[in-house]
Amino acid sequence: HNGITRPQGYTVSYHANPAVEAHHFGQSHPMKPWRLVLTKELVLAYGMHHAMDLYLSRAATFEEMAEFHTADYLEFLRQVIPADMEAAEQSDRIASYNFGDDCPIFDGLFDYCSLYSGATVDAARKLINNQADIAINWSGGLHHAKKTEASGFCYVNDIVLGILQLLRFHPRVMYIDIDVHHGDGVEQAFWSTDRVLTVSFHKYDKDNFFPGTGALDSNGPSHPLNPGSRHAINVPLNDGIEDGDYLQLYKDVISSCVETYQPGAIVLQCGADSLGCDRLGCFNLNVTGHGSCVAYTKTLGLPMLVVGGGGYTPRNVSRAWAHETSILIDAVDKIDPNIPDTVTFRNHFGPDFSLFPPLSEMRKIENKNSKQYLTHLVNTIREQLRYMQG
Ligand code: ZLM
Numbered sequence: 001h002n003g004i005t006r007p008q009g010y011t012v013s014y015h016a017n018p019a020v021e022a023h024h025f026g027q028s029h030p031m032k033p034w035r036l037v038l039t040k041e042l043v044l045a046y047g048m049h050h051a052m053d054l055y056l057s058r059a060a061t062f063e064e065m066a067e068f069h070t071a072d073y074l075e076f077l078r079q080v081i082p083a084d085m086e087a088a089e090q091s092d093r094i095a096s097y098n099f100g101d102d103c104p105i106f107d108g109l110f111d112y113c114s115l116y117s118g119a120t121v122d123a124a125r126k127l128i129n130n131q132a133d134i135a136i137n138w139s140g141g142l143h144h145a146k147k148t149e150a151s152g153f154c155y156v157n158d159i160v161l162g163i164l165q166l167l168r169f170h171p172r173v174m175y176i177d178i179d180v181h182h183g184d185g186v187e188q189a190f191w192s193t194d195r196v197l198t199v200s201f202h203k204y205d206k207d208n209f210f211p212g213t214g215a216l217d218s219n220g221p222s223h224p225l226n227p228g229s230r231h232a233i234n235v236p237l238n239d240g241i242e243d244g245d246y247l248q249l250y251k252d253v254i255s256s257c258v259e260t261y262q263p264g265a266i267v268l269q270c271g272a273d274s275l276g277c278d279r280l281g282c283f284n285l286n287v288t289g290h291g292s293c294v295a296y297t298k299t300l301g302l303p304m305l306v307v308g309g310g311g312y313t314p315r316n317v318s319r320a321w322a323h324e325t326s327i328l329i330d331a332v333d334k335i336d337p338n339i340p341d342t343v344t345f346r347n348h349f350g351p352d353f354s355l356f357p358p359l360s361e362m363r364k365i366e367n368k369n370s371k372q373y374l375t376h377l378v379n380t381i382r383e384q385l386r387y388m389q390g
């Protein structure tokens with residue numbers, strides 16, 4: 001192998017199950033679980049598995065998922081089949097649980113959900129049992145799912161389940177979300193508690209970008225009797241933000257949050273739809289810029305649960321998550337930025353075979369975030385944090 005061993009002095013666990021990757025949301029649906037195949041192949045080709053503990057994740061049990069979701073919803077998720085989509089008897093419940101074009105009913109839906117959720121729960125348990133310092137599940141990060149409702153390609157909220165595990169041990173957990181969409185499901189799940197601080201960076205345009213929530217002044221229900229009021233931080237952005245500005249903003253916001261909140265653990269959702277050239281996204285981040293946020297978060301030295309999320313240009317999703325795996329095992333300088341020219345990789349990464357193609361230049365979206373606006377965001381959030389302290 002290529003010399004990646006275990007130089008880190010800390011333990012990284014990697015949770016995956018190839019059974020997740022085989023599921024299909026349907027023709028031309030943007031969510032493609034096979035992007036995980038590409039990610040895993042890169043991780044293995046670079047020999048990163050030599051520096052991590054690999055776990056074949058198991059399916060979360062019904063009871064584990066019922067720590068957040070209702071039994072009614074889970075029971076429906078377990079028994080529904082694609083043909084029910086057209087069947088009149090089920091149509092009321094299908095509509096009320098929000099299944100449809102964004103959240104289709106496909107073969108093996110319940111297995112898919114319980115497998116990606118099991119991996120996040122396993123990862124969280126490795127952290128609380130002190131068997132890992134950093135735990136990774138690229139198949140998780142499905143931040144839109146609600147207690148009784150599917151939303152935005154998400155059915156079961158594995159992140160909420162993972163945080164509930166961490167709360168068994170840590171008094172305070174901080175959640176960070178760099179997916180281009182607002183992490184509404186996680187925010188909502190914890191907005192009545194002061195034991196979780198949620199922070200989402202996202203494109204915000206109330207009427208024209210999903211899910212339409214996450215305004216700067218949306219900090220959870222504000223009431224003197226709600227301990228969770230002000231424990232939601234939102235960083236609403238406009239189109240086209242670039243690496244340098246994003247990283248500066250990320251450091252300014254996250255350092256202030258950590259200083260004030262003093263979390264015992266961090267959950268980082270690494271949605272790769274914030275990269276340039278994403279099919280659904282509208283930012284101009286490069287693989288290196290996205291990765292710098294992961295690298296900065298790692299320097300905080302806290303136990304860290306790292307999950308995936310969105311990402312709709314599969315070759316770039318796999319580039320980002322492979323690069324971020326190398327960051328988490330401290331092996332960036334041992335990774336060849338030229339992807340090996342193998343049969344599988346030729347189709348996806350040719351003709352350049354670069355791990356770091358210039359995404360921000362390939363489909364340039366005008367940067368609508370002025371320096372003045374970004375300064376305003378940081379100042380407002382620091383003000384919010386002062387109020388949060390009481
Ligand atoms: N229509 N097919 C991000 C979740 C984003 C809601 C507009 C559905 C799509 C999109 C689905 C093949 C995460 C909305 C969209 C069409 C109402 C969204 C199926 C194309 C297709 O071609 C498509 C028939 C589909 C869905 C585009 N949906 C683009 N954006 C968002 C959800 C999830 O990345 O944050 C985490 C994993 N939905 O904008 C509509 C309003 C449904």
Ligand code: CA
Nearest residue numbers: 177179181201
């Ligand atoms: Ca986000």
Ligand code: ZN
Nearest residue numbers: 179181273310
């Ligand atoms: Zn997204």
